[in-house]
Amino acid sequence: MTRLSDHSKGRPTTNELCKFLSEYSAWLIGCGATCIRLEKNVRRIAAAYGMEVELTIMPRHVHISVWEMSHTNAVTTIASVANTPISFNINTQLSELSWEIADKKIDFSDATDRFERIITDDHQSRWQVLGLVTLANASFCRLFGGDAIAMSIVAIATLAGYYLKQIMLSRNIDIRVTVIACSFVSAILGATDILFAIGTTPAIALGTSVLYLVPGIPFLNSFSDMLYRHYICAFSRFTDAIVLTCCLSIGLCLGMILMNVGMF
């Protein structure tokens, strides 16, 4: 994907705005925004510069056409959806950017600079994320009625599984293989309570040890897209989420079979 040039000042031409909006859309949808959010943000930006915009949002591409209000000089671009991890931070900042443009707080050249900064400066500490995911999953265990021992076991299982996930994804291993491996490892470690009979809620420990792998955002986004009649994107996201859930189940079942845990 090309970077935007910074020669444009004040009000952009249709060409410049179309290029900016295509990159903006590619990043916004790539970092986990719903189709309706993308539509609203893009229309808001285009309206701020007195232009009209039409979008076709596909699962892997966004097709944008920008017109002057007089319906002359139309420009169309197609952008591939950015291949980036889901980031609410980028999502929020891009939405704020659209409001700042709409409120005329920044001009176009500042907006392009700001956009560049948003997409390049999003660095999250992997250790911080690892710690927070571990705490969140242990809390889930407590919510489902797990005791302190179950919470500790879930924390360790999550720590190991998520650490493995970070390593595998950093080596560009397929996400489906990664989810199977991580759920398998977490299920085996989550079954510690059952294996050594050290707690009172072993089934809860095992069940909640893989919850961190549930693709919640794709499920929620697919539901949102369906409500707003973006059926193609909704179906695509739903299928993605179902595939990941199946992978999670494969790992969990494999772990349960090897640990001689009931249900089968």
Place this chain on the structure above:
Amino acid sequence: MNTPFLTWLCIVAFMLLIIVINICASIQRKHMKHKPLFQIGKEFEEFFIPGDRTKEEDFDDDETI
């Protein structure tokens, strides 16, 4: 030794191994420039005779051998 315990032991050992390897690798990266123990080099990197070309790009197509 039963299957569940053996499986559990293997997974714990595997995870510990991964953690130890990653910690060692990160320490190594921090303290020294990474140089692999074995690597495949080019011939001119191993044997240099005065007059040899130092870069492959220096090759002149017009030159007759």
